[in-house]
Amino acid sequence: MVLRAFIIGALAGVLSSPALAPQAAAQPAPATAVANGQKLYVAQGCYECHGMVGQGSSFSGPRLASPVMPAAGFVKQLRQPRYEMPPYSDKVLSDAQVGDIIAYLQSIPRPAAADSITLLK
Numbered sequence: 782m783v784l785r786a787f788i789i790g791a792l793a794g795v796l797s798s799p800a801l802a803p804q805a806a807a808q809p810a811p812a813t814a815v816a817n818g819q820k821l822y823v824a825q826g827c828y829e830c831h832g833m834v835g836q837g838s839s840f841s842g843p844r845l846a847s848p849v850m851p852a853a854g855f856v857k858q859l860r861q862p863r864y865e866m867p868p869y870s871d872k873v874l875s876d877a878q879v880g881d882i883i884a885y886l887q888s889i890p891r892p893a894a895a896d897s898i899t900l901l902k
């Protein structure tokens with residue numbers, strides 16, 4: 782709940798202490814937020830352009846995970862996309878729901894480093 786509150790707070794722009802960010806990011810998101818975020822990510826069609834695990838594609842949409850970009854920029858892109866992405870107003874996805882999508886994307890493990898993969902050595 783602490784992380785969820787942090788994300789919502791950050792989205793609303795009320796969180797002014799950047800010192801809290803690394804601490805909150807180190808904690809795992811509540812499972813309910815992650816599960817709800819995954820459901821929304823699929824239901825809203827994010828996966829169609831960004832891939833099921835946010836891996837992105839050079840043809841349709843950039844990589845979203847992981848790491849995940851800061852929440853403020855993430856929300857701005859949804860509300861006022863820079864180029865070709867369709868907009869998602871807060872009637873379609875509330876700030877809290879976007880927070881859950883971010884929690885889902887943050888829960889996706891980072892890929893292994895290339896130099897740790899035997900075939901690539």
Ligand code: HEC
Pocket residue numbers: 822825826827828829830831841842843844845850854855858859862863864865866867869874882
């Ligand atoms: C029709 C394809 C499409 C869909 C659907 C889509 N996106 Fe995007 N997204 C893009 C493209 C293309 C960009 C690159 C910037 C632009 O075109 O505005 C982008 C950029 C982004 C970025 C910025 C990434 C960065 O590193 O700058 C975020 C965050 C993002 N999308 C999140 C989402 C989420 C969350 C959803 C679902 C609610 C979603 N997108 C649905 C195509 C899509």
